[in-house]
Amino acid sequence: VSHEGYPDPAARPAEGDAAPDDVGREGAMGATPQELRRGWDRSYDKEKDPAVIPDLAEVEVPATLRAEIEEHMAKYPDRRSASIPALHAAQRVHGWCSPLALRQVAAVMQVTPGYLSSVASFYDMLNEDPVGRHKVYVCTSVACHLVKAKAVYDAIASAGADLPDTEIREFECLGACDMAPMASIDGRYVGPLDPSDAPEIVAAIKEGRKPLPGRGLEDDDYRLPWGGRA
Amino acid sequence: MELDSLRLIRNINDPELRTIDGYERGGGYRALRKAINDMEPDQVLHELEESGLRGRGGAGFAMGKKASFIPKGSMDKYIACNADESEPGTFKDRLLMQKNPHLLVEGIIIAAIAADANKTFIYIRGEYELQADILEKAVADAYARGYLGERILDSDYSIDMVVHRGAGAYICGEETALLDSLEGKRGNPRLKPPFPANQGLYQGPTLINNVETLCNVPAIIEKGAEWFKSVGTDKSSGTKLVSVSGNVRRPGNYEIPLGMRAGDIVYGLAGGPPEGRRVKCWFPGGSSAPVLLEEDLDLDYDFETMAEAGSMLGSGAIIVVDDSVPIVSLALRLAEFYRHESCGKCTPCREGTNWTVKMLERIDTGEATPADLDTMADVQTNIIGNCLCVLGDSMAMPIGSMIEKFRDEFEEHIEEARLRHGGLPLAAHGGRADLAVGSPAP
Numbered sequence: 272v273s274h275e276g277y278p279d280p281a282a283r284p285a286e287g288d289a290a291p292d293d294v295g296r297e298g299a300m301g302a303t304p305q306e307l308r309r310g311w312d313r314s315y316d317k318e319k320d321p322a323v324i325p326d327l328a329e330v331e332v333p334a335t336l337r338a339e340i341e342e343h344m345a346k347y348p349d350r351r352s353a354s355i356p357a358l359h360a361a362q363r364v365h366g367w368c369s370p371l372a373l374r375q376v377a378a379v380m381q382v383t384p385g386y387l388s389s390v391a392s393f394y395d396m397l398n399e400d401p402v403g404r405h406k407v408y409v410c411t412s413v414a415c416h417l418v419k420a421k422a423v424y425d426a427i428a429s430a431g432a433d434l435p436d437t438e439i440r441e442f443e444c445l446g447a448c449d450m451a452p453m454a455s456i457d458g459r460y461v462g463p464l465d466p467s468d469a470p471e472i473v474a475a476i477k478e479g480r481k482p483l484p485g486r487g488l489e490d491d492d493y494r495l496p497w498g499g500r501a
Numbered sequence: 502m503e504l505d506s507l508r509l510i511r512n513i514n515d516p517e518l519r520t521i522d523g524y525e526r527g528g529g530y531r532a533l534r535k536a537i538n539d540m541e542p543d544q545v546l547h548e549l550e551e552s553g554l555r556g557r558g559g560a561g562f563a564m565g566k567k568a569s570f571i572p573k574g575s576m577d578k579y580i581a582c583n584a585d586e587s588e589p590g591t592f593k594d595r596l597l598m599q600k601n602p603h604l605l606v607e608g609i610i611i612a613a614i615a616a617d618a619n620k621t622f623i624y625i626r627g628e629y630e631l632q633a634d635i636l637e638k639a640v641a642d643a644y645a646r647g648y649l650g651e652r653i654l655d656s657d658y659s660i661d662m663v664v665h666r667g668a669g670a671y672i673c674g675e676e677t678a679l680l681d682s683l684e685g686k687r688g689n690p691r692l693k694p695p696f697p698a699n700q701g702l703y704q705g706p707t708l709i710n711n712v713e714t715l716c717n718v719p720a721i722i723e724k725g726a727e728w729f730k731s732v733g734t735d736k737s738s739g740t741k742l743v744s745v746s747g748n749v750r751r752p753g754n755y756e757i758p759l760g761m762r763a764g765d766i767v768y769g770l771a772g773g774p775p776e777g778r779r780v781k782c783w784f785p786g787g788s789s790a791p792v793l794l795e796e797d798l799d800l801d802y803d804f805e806t807m808a809e810a811g812s813m814l815g816s817g818a819i820i821v822v823d824d825s826v827p828i829v830s831l832a833l834r835l836a837e838f839y840r841h842e843s844c845g846k847c848t849p850c851r852e853g854t855n856w857t858v859k860m861l862e863r864i865d866t867g868e869a870t871p872a873d874l875d876t877m878a879d880v881q882t883n884i885i886g887n888c889l890c891v892l893g894d895s896m897a898m899p900i901g902s903m904i905e906k907f908r909d910e911f912e913e914h915i916e917e918a919r920l921r922h923g924g925l926p927l928a929a930h931g932g933r934a935d936l937a938v939g940s941p942a943p
Contacts, residue, residue, distance in 0.1 A: 346663045347663070347685075348577070348620070348703050349684060349685070349703055351684060351685035351686070352665075352683060352684055352685040353685060354685035354686075355627075355665075355666065355667065355668050355682070355685065356665070356666060358668070359627070359666065359668065389686075389687055390685065390686065390687060393670060393687040393688060393844075394627070394667070394668035394669050394670050394688075395668070395669030395670060396627045396628070396668040396669035397668050397669075408628070411834075412589045412788075412834075412838055413589040413590065413788045413820060413831070413834055413835055413838060414589055414590045414746040414747050414788075414820050416830075416831075416834045417746075417747045417748055417820070417822060417823075417826060417831075418747070418748070442628075442669075443587075443589070443671060443838055443841060443842060444587060444588070444589040444590070444591075444671075444788075444838070445628050446586050446587065446591065446592045446594075446595050446626065446628065446629065447592055447595065448589070448590050448591075448592055448744065448746030448747070448752065448818075448820070449592055449744070449746060449752045449753045449754065451746060451747075451752065455628060458628075458630035458631065459631075460631070488599075488631065489631050491516070495751075495752070495753060497750060497751045497752075497772070499751060499753045500513075500514050500753075501596070501753065
């Protein structure tokens with residue numbers, strides 16, 4: 272999928288494609304600014320008409336994206352079942368589920384953008400904010416917590432604080448507790464990690480190569496430290 | 502288990518196994534041919550019922566019985582394979598899908614014959630990108646060989662299969678939330694009844710089974726229910742993949758006969774806790790299971806015994822917690838997980854998980870009193886049984902068990918935190934600093 276001609280996901284969106292302003296007071300229930308952007312207390316304009324299903328003729332959709340969404344729709348008895356795969360596809364093109372991305376998916380699927388927003392806001396892997404195209408999910412859930420995953424997250428988060436176009440976040444159980452503490456870096460499961468691995472992970476993302484060769488679940492010779500296979 | 506007696510993972514590390522040729526060479530799709538050529542659908546269903554195979558996803562419901570609930574008739578019927586493995590501590594389905602994808606595909610096709618279903622879906626969690634890619638390839642290969650599609654293997658059965666990726670939501674492992682998510686909505690659980698067997702996906706009859714459950718199906722059909730029952734206990738037949746994690750020396754997936762002594766799994770297979778440490782408590786079935794203590798490692802690991810001990814076998818994920826971990830730290834992390842994953846549809850779960858987190862934080866900031874433990878236990882009791890699904894219960898049960906079994910430690914923690922922070926305004930201290938896990942071994 273070519274990204275040419277589409278907005279730079281790292282940049283804040285242009286006018287008309289921006290997320291609505293936040294209400295601007297301290298968030299309900301002590302939400303952090305990060306959580307506020309995720310949907311708490313978002314203002315809305317009551318004067319505006321509700322967004323209707325966009326006309327496909329009026330929305331420019333990249334041909335490959337449209338084809339991919341239509342392919343997903345064809346697999347299910349109900350086209351709406353394609354909403355998650357379609358949003359995944361749009362997120363790959365745009366970097367995030369921007370209002371423009373939602374409008375394009377809505378036009379192809381013939382649903383309202385609001386419906387897609389309700390879906391996108393529910394799932395952890397879909398972002399309605401431009402958090403970055405590269406995803407670093409550090410598992411800090413129960414099993415990883417027991418082997419000091421928080422220290423790993425802190426090390427990666429601070430080493431990668433200046434990484435452009437990258438989201439580094441704590442994630443709930445990624446289903447690899449045998450590799451704990453572990454992280455998913457753009458879908459590549461690596462572990463067990465130590466805080467001292469953080470610089471290498473950050474360097475690999477910066478240089479666009481696979482982090483920690485030989486220590487990923489997908490690697491043929493992957494072994495757990497005690498010698499077992501994962 | 503000895504290598505010879507392994508059923509699910511005997512050749513699991515053979516790289517050929519994940520190709521359709523390698524799988525066929527090892528006897529793959531033979532069970533499917535037998536089900537199609539030599540058996541009536543009723544016989545397939547009967548064999549599954551006879552085997553006593555119980556669901557491996559968490560609830561442990563008899564798989565054959567569930568399939569028998571699917572009504573007869575010519576309407577579209579569905580199978581949804583639950584591959585949303587998100588229960589903390591569980592990673593067995595990941596292994597099966599990554600290294601033996603065709604076993605799952607074959608199991609689903611046979612289950613579809615037994616349940617007279619024609620459309621099947623594998624709902625795999627979005628984070629399992631590698632495994633989803635492998636499954637998509639396996640499904641495409643199965644179509645190419647005629648195991649899927651119109652009139653499979655020249656029979657009258659027509660079965661389709663779609664790999665559907667989720668997008669990161671623990672709740673979508675709950676069967677009705679999975680259906681909503683598969684229909685393209687937010688993953689909110691539905692009110693039951695109607696049960697999915699009658700009204701599930703797209704309002705049609707739907708059979709929902711876990712990956713490991715379906716992976717047991719081909720061998721049952723090929724070798725018979727009696728063979729399957731030759732291992733395990735009366736009410737927990739067969740083998741089980743257990744995922745052992747946490748404070749153990751050899752974390753990983755192990756296949757065991759149900760009814761094995763729990764201590765033999767934790768110490769014998771997984772090597773027990775690190776040098777100088779003892780088992781403080783353990784989750785026998787994922788983070789949703791009430792914790793058991795060191796002495797409970799003498800119990801047999803099967804569905805009944807775990808239930809009698811006040812816990813559950815759940816997904817078969819054993820998380821071992823050693824004595825370096827403060828119980829408040831464990832409880833808080835657990836409660837935060839369920840707060841994050843609560844879908845928000847039912848009040849007791851949405852509010853209960855939130856308040857439990859807040860109360861545990863109060864313990865650590867020195868604001869709590871021992872009476873708060875009773876309040877917290879009371880919140881847990883009021884969650885259990887009062888929600889559409891069991892997500893709230895899944896927090897309430899382990900937290901309740903921790904308060905009950907480690908009350909002294911909670912009270913000590915309350916007192917220590919009160920003395921440490923006593924008299925200081927909240928902002929003056931570091932909050933959760935003392936929750937850091939893992940002081941060095943003595």
